Amino acid sequence: MNAVLQAQASFRPMQESDLDEVARIEPTIFPYPWSRGNFNDSLKSGYECWVxxxxxQILGYAVLMLVLDEAHLLNISIAAPWQGKGHGRQLLAHMMDIARERGALNMFLEVRPSNQSALGLYESMGFNEMAVRRGYYPALNGREDAVLMGASL
Structure with missing residues (x-):
């Protein structure tokens, strides 16, 4: 038998030493990326920041804010070469597990309606549309709405 072992991807808390790489990835996948400072502020605020x-090699990262029994997914990103391979699903499942472990009963997130792949992922993971936030995101020609989604944990 000639089996090739492939390294498994794993999760770990984001560290300040990760911020340069995270800030390098972010603008390659989003037209209006978070800054290095946004991620640094999230770390300093005690948010759940994971890679x-x-x-x-960082394939993706996520930032989760917990308040009482609610979790708000502020950022979830998979580097472009790794998209479409199930990594987003793995990272989202991990963040949902973290939220449950920290006592959250519900998780919320916003997503651009133009981001059909993300909408499909969130729906497949149990998120439902709750509302639309008008003009939430910056866009090339003004502003784009956000779909507010939520899931029971």
Missing amino acids: YEQQA
């Missing part, structure tokens, strides 16, 4: 990596 998803394989062989010391």
Whole structure:
């Protein structure tokens, strides 16, 4: 038998030393990216900031804010070369587990209606549309709405 072992991706808390790489990835996948400072502020605020990596290469990352029994997913991102391979699903499932472990009963997030792949992922993971936030996101020609989604944990 000739089996090739493939390294598994794993999760770990984001560290300040990750911020340069996270800030390098962010503008390659979003037209209006978070800044390095946004991620640094999230770390300093005690938010749940995680990286998803394989062989010391960051494939993705996420930021979760917890307030009482609610979790708000502020950012979830998979680097462009790794998209469409199930990594977003793995990272979202991990963040939902973290929220449950921290006592959250519900998780909320916003997503651009133009981001059909993200909408499909969230729906497949049990999120439902709750409302539309008008003009929430900056866009090339003004502003874009956000779909507010929620899931029971």
